[in-house]
Amino acid sequence: TDNTVSERGGGLYLWSSDAMLNGNTIISNSAVSGGGGLYIAYGLSNTVISQNSIVSNTVVGDGGGVFMNSDAVLWGNELAYNTAGNTGGALYIVSRSPTIAFNRIVHNRASTWYAGGIYVGPGETLLQANTILSNTAEKGGGGILLSDSQARLESNVVAQNWIGSGGHDGAGIFVWAGAPQLVHTTLAENMGGDGSGVYIRDEGGSPATPFLTNTIIVSHTVGVRVRAGSTATMEATLWGGGAWANMTDTVGLVISSTNATGDPAFVDSDAWDYHIGLTSMAVGAGVNAGV
Numbered sequence: 001t002d003n004t005v006s007e008r009g010g011g012l013y014l015w016s017s018d019a020m021l022n023g024n025t026i027i028s029n030s031a032v033s034g035g036g037g038l039y040i041a042y043g044l045s046n047t048v049i050s051q052n053s054i055v056s057n058t059v060v061g062d063g064g065g066v067f068m069n070s071d072a073v074l075w076g077n078e079l080a081y082n083t084a085g086n087t088g089g090a091l092y093i094v095s096r097s098p099t100i101a102f103n104r105i106v107h108n109r110a111s112t113w114y115a116g117g118i119y120v121g122p123g124e125t126l127l128q129a130n131t132i133l134s135n136t137a138e139k140g141g142g143g144i145l146l147s148d149s150q151a152r153l154e155s156n157v158v159a160q161n162w163i164g165s166g167g168h169d170g171a172g173i174f175v176w177a178g179a180p181q182l183v184h185t186t187l188a189e190n191m192g193g194d195g196s197g198v199y200i201r202d203e204g205g206s207p208a209t210p211f212l213t214n215t216i217i218v219s220h221t222v223g224v225r226v227r228a229g230s231t232a233t234m235e236a237t238l239w240g241g242g243a244w245a246n247m248t249d250t251v252g253l254v255i256s257s258t259n260a261t262g263d264p265a266f267v268d269s270d271a272w273d274y275h276i277g278l279t280s281m282a283v284g285a286g287v288n289a290g291v
Contacts, residue, residue: 003029008067009039010057016042025053032060034092035067036082045099047072054078060085062119063092064108073099082108087145088119089135095121101128110137114174115145116161122178125151133272136162140169140199142190146210148203149178154291157186157274163193170199171220175210175230177203183289186216186274187223188244188266195221197246202229212237214286216264216276218244226252238264238282260285 003011010029012021017040026037036057040047047070054065054077064082066074068091079090089108091100092115105117116135118127132143142161144153158172172190173182175198187197197220200208208230217223218240226232234256239249241262250256262281267273276282 001025001027001029005031007032008034010035010059011037014040014047018044018046020048021052022050023052025055026057027053027055028057030058034059034061034063036064036084038066040066040068040070040072042070045071045073048075049073049077050075052077054082056081058083062086063088065090067092068098069094069096071096071098073101074103075099076102078104079108080106084110085112086110087113087115089116089137091118093118093120093123093125095123097124099126099128100130101126103130105130105132106134108135113137113139115141117143119145120147120149120151122148123150125149127151127153127156129155131272132156132158132161134160136164137167138164139167140193141174142171142192143173145170145174145176146178146180147176148206149180151180153180153182153185155184159186159188159190159272159274161190168193169196171195172197173199175200175208177206177208179209179211182210182212182215183291184214185212187220188216188264188269188274189219194225196223196225198224198232200225200230200232201227207231209233213289216282218246218264220246221248222246222251223249224254226254228252231255236285236287238262238285240264241281258287
């Protein structure tokens with residue numbers, strides 16, 4: 001707690017380590033270039049960071065809570081109230097193929113640029129069963145930014161994230177080039193900027209071609225917005241109806257099939273419980289996605 005460093009890893013720096021960190025509190029630390037709380041470089045796939053509280057850390061650069069250039073496993077942690085001056089309020093993944101699973105990522109902020117919750121760069125990162133709630137990015141990617149990434153996302157909830165007053169792109173998820181796969185994703189009530197649940201665009205002529213399967217997209221200004229030159233391919237999507245309707249479901253080139261419209265019947269969205277209830281229009285409406 002309350003440690004300060006002029007470069008990387010305000011609380012802890014792991015270099016080419018196979019450490020196992022479990023049940024620690026990393027709080028109120030600060031760094032300049034990366035990893036306000038924790039910096040992990042060249043870690044092996046058996047590096048495990050689990051069930052830690054990584055809270056209220058700050059960085060001038062990227063990765064307010066954690067900066068990763070590693071194949072490590074980040075499992076069951078709480079990343080909350082961390083701030084990055086640039087990108088990745090909670091977590092910044094620069095490359096490689098880590099596993100990010102069962103984490104609670106709430107109230108983090110990227111105060112100047114992108115990805116209030118998680119930034120994912122090139123590589124085959126697995127994001128599995130994370131809850132990404134109420135994070136803020138000034139420019140875009142309120143919850144997640146996938147940048148030229150081949151990431152696979154399974155069973156994540158991205159809800160109530162924001163874009164600040166100076167931003168415009170991807171209140172929920174921003175896909176910036178690459179071909180990520182998103183399976184069983186719930187996007188709800190993300191706000192600010194263009195108000196899009198998912199925003200998809202090319203980078204330097206390299207298109208974004210994400211695949212979304214068994215997706216719930218409700219209560220946005222625009223459900224999915226695709227810039228010219230990119231394509232979203234979607235199968236088995238529940239678009240909100242009634243009080244949960246998007247103002248516009250899609251803008252741009254979206255190839256979709258097996259759609260449904262109606263009430264997602266979340267268990268208790270006011271308490272951030274976005275499990276679907278028995279009366280949800282999503283029940284039985286999905287396809288076999290191999291999960």
